[in-house]
Structures are given as structure tokens and as C-alpha cells.
Amino acid sequence: MSRQSQHRLKDIARELGVSTSTVSRALSNHPHVSEDTKERVKQAVDKAGYQLNAMASSLRKSKSNIIGLIVPRISMYFQSAVITAIQNELQKCDYNLMIFQSNESPVLEKQLVSVLHALRVEGLIVSSTLYTEDFSPFDVFSKANVPLVFYDRVPKTYSAHKIQGDDYQGGYKSTLHLLDQGCRRIAHISGPLSCSLYSGRYAGYQDALKKYNVALDESLVFFQELTHENALKTCQVLFAEKPYPDGVFASNDTSAIAVMEYASRMKLNVPEDLKLAGYSNDPRVQIVRPSITSVEQFPYEMGEHAARLILDLVRQKVTVGRSLISLTTPIELIKRKSSKALVSADSY
Structure with missing residues (x-):
């Protein structure tokens, strides 16, 4: 939380005659804070125009509710349809999507993997570049037990969860x-x-x-x-x-x-x-x-499969790193x- 936000919290706490920690817990919907206090804090926050720093809050909780996605190019028809399906499925479960494009560059793809790992996304979905042959940069996710799912353009030999068309x-x-x-x-x-x-x-x-x-x-x-x-x-x-x-x-x-x-x-x-x-x-x-x-x-269906699989992995309905799932979706001429x-x- 920024210093400016901390200062505003203190101002709100002083105005309401409560502690800063009580204001913080009220904003987080803590069960030990009364509904009356939560409502008073909410009104004061709205009045002050205070916005909770969601990223900082998620880092403290080690839970971001953010799924990362790396695609070759967002402008591709197939990829845009997949992205729409993934985002729609994630939003149903209150997860957000953070999208990056590799521009068909394995070097940039490697950098994006590091960035998303540093941001502590809860899972990563990837359609690799045309030229990706070394998938070892993705090891940081498997080593950290963070779910990783490849779709469409998947590794030929790298062990991972995969969803691909026939x-x-x-x-x-x-x-x-x-x-x-x-x-x-x-x-x-x-x-x-x-x-x-x-x-x-x-x-x-x-x-x-x-x-x-x-x-x-x-x-x-x-x-x-x-x-x-x-x-x-x-x-x-x-x-x-x-x-x-x-x-x-x-x-x-x-x-x-x-x-x-x-x-x-x-x-x-x-x-x-x-x-x-x-x-x-x-x-x-x-x-x-x-x-x-x-x-x-059927890109929309592939996107739905990718989103549902990553959610199952994140919520531990499927064990990360074990019983790797490989799903082939049908095609139609x-x-x-x-x-x-x-x-x-x-x-x-």
C-alpha cells in the first residue's frame, strides 16, 4: 500500500475514532469487524476517494487472483477468440487475466515468463512462439508449484499440461x-x-x-x-x-x-x-x-478448456505437477x- 494510501487510512481512522488496523480490516471485509463499522468505513472511503491498492494487498496475502497469459499475437483471429473465452471463464470465478504477447520472439517470451513469475500470478497459460524450442525458462513455475498450461502451440517433449487441436x-x-x-x-x-x-x-x-x-x-x-x-x-x-x-x-x-x-x-x-x-x-x-x-x-471451446483447467489446478482440484493432462480438441473441415x-x- 502506498504512503499516500496509508496517510489516508490514518485520516479516515482519526475521523471515525477507530484504529488504522480496524479501517484496514473493514476494507478487507474481516469477520471480526461489525457491519456498522464496515458501513461507516465504506462511506468515509467513498467520500475520500480512497482506492485500495489491490496488487500490494494481494502480494501480502500471497494470493493475487490473477492468471497470466502469453500469446504470440493478440491480433490473430484464433488467439483473440481464445482470449475472450479464457477471460469470460475466469471472471465467473472472480479471477482476472493479465495478457502479454511474445510477438513470435523466444527472447521476449523468456522475459515475459520472468515478469509474470515476479508478479506472483497464480497460474500461467501459454501459446508459445513459432520458434520456441527451449522451454526451460518455464521451469520457474513448476519449481514453485505454480500451475502452467500450454494450449494450441504446445511443447513436443517438455512435460506440462497441454490442450491442443487435432x-x-x-x-x-x-x-x-x-x-x-x-x-x-x-x-x-x-x-x-x-x-x-x-x-x-x-x-x-x-x-x-x-x-x-x-x-x-x-x-x-x-x-x-x-x-x-x-x-x-x-x-x-x-x-x-x-x-x-x-x-x-x-x-x-x-x-x-x-x-x-x-x-x-x-x-x-x-x-x-x-x-x-x-x-x-x-x-x-x-x-x-x-x-x-x-x-x-473451435477456439472458444479451447479457451474454455484452458481456463477451466488452470482454475482446477489453482484451486487444487487437480494436483499440480502430477498426472499431467493432455487434451486434444476436435476439428471440423x-x-x-x-x-x-x-x-x-x-x-x-
Whole structure:
């Protein structure tokens, strides 16, 4: 509590004819303080405009009611939906959310872990960067028995509670769908394989090709940060000379939209000349024409699972550090006009 706040407490105590400690206990709703005194203190506090320093109070009690969250970028559709779900679930139980973004930097992520540990958050939820391979900075939480939950982008080998989407099935179903539509030269635009998401989606892509006895053509596979600009650069390579790809499975919708844009420049018709599938079911894929086939990840449900798990850990309904929980949430392939040429109006 700041010196100014302490001074105001003394002023309130003097005005009411009680001790400073009585005022402090009244503000904390202590059971040994009468309701009449609590009400008198409340009125005096409101009149003085005094505000309780919640952080200082929580540090003294070793209980902050704050959960930390580290995300790659808040601006991502998937992450913004997850954040909303987490915050809504935490607020139901009177917990607050403190959000930081790593900007895809493992160095910054490491710094944020130290900051949140110093702030004594009661639990930490993390979706790691694309490039995080060393998860040892998170050891400070496990050593302190502070709950730690990873979601979406989770460690491949680091022991922790994990909630992730079924990325293998997402990659498998997307590629199989394009194969079912007659595609045989299917390009795959993926993120770095250091990230759990993209290794799963790439494995699904490979296995779908195997099912159709289509040989993997490595010249059609690209691993990169999935930005609009990078996807356009990839298209310059893919469509530099014939034979062009007849299908593209992109590991996010931003890349899928960029491919459609480039196809239009090349006077290629989607889906007649090029069939296309993305990932995440970003609202934008329903607005573009033709609408883009994409994988629904159910981010709100994933956020709810992450929030409920961290709350169970914090409230010791699940023992921290033991019986590590690994939950895989389902996906659904949403088929739209970008991946099929001749369909009835009722099919989409």
C-alpha cells in the first residue's frame, strides 16, 4: 500500500475514532469487524476517494487472483477468440487475466515468463512462439508449484499440461478432400516445423497423399512464417512455370486468401483451375468470393478448456505437477466453393 494510501487510512481512522488496523480490516471485509463499522468505513472511503491498492494487498496475502497469459499475437483471429473465452471463464470465478504477447520472439517470451513469475500470478497459460524450442525458462513455475498450461502451440517433449487441436486430422482431412476432388499436384504452405501445429498438419498432408498413392513432391512444400506477404512470394515460385499446382492446402487462412489473390492475377479460376483449402475458419474466408474451404478449430471451446483447467489446478482440484493432462480438441473441415467446381446451391 502506498504512503499516500496509508496517510489516508490514518485520516479516515482519526475521523471515525477507530484504529488504522480496524479501517484496514473493514476494507478487507474481516469477520471480526461489525457491519456498522464496515458501513461507516465504506462511506468515509467513498467520500475520500480512497482506492485500495489491490496488487500490494494481494502480494501480502500471497494470493493475487490473477492468471497470466502469453500469446504470440493478440491480433490473430484464433488467439483473440481464445482470449475472450479464457477471460469470460475466469471472471465467473472472480479471477482476472493479465495478457502479454511474445510477438513470435523466444527472447521476449523468456522475459515475459520472468515478469509474470515476479508478479506472483497464480497460474500461467501459454501459446508459445513459432520458434520456441527451449522451454526451460518455464521451469520457474513448476519449481514453485505454480500451475502452467500450454494450449494450441504446445511443447513436443517438455512435460506440462497441454490442450491442443487435432492438427494431424486437420491436415489429413483437408488434403484428402482436395484429392477427392481430383487434385494430384497439391502444394502445402506450412509454418516452421519447430512448432507443434505445423508438424501435425504436415504429417496429415503426407499421409493423405500416401492413401492416394501420390508421391510427395518436396518442391510443392514450403515452411515459413504464415504472412500474406510470404504467401505471395511462395506463389511466385509455385506458378513460375507449368505444370502449376491444381490444389493448395495452406496452414492458415491468411495464406489461403493470398493464394486466391495471386490466382486472380494469373487469370486462374478457383476452383476450376485451382482448388484451395485453408485453416482456422477465419470469418474472412466466408466473405471472399469464392468462399474458402477451411478447418474450424473451435477456439472458444479451447479457451474454455484452458481456463477451466488452470482454475482446477489453482484451486487444487487437480494436483499440480502430477498426472499431467493432455487434451486434444476436435476439428471440423468446413467445405466451401474454393475446393469444388460443380456443386448445387444447397451444398454449401
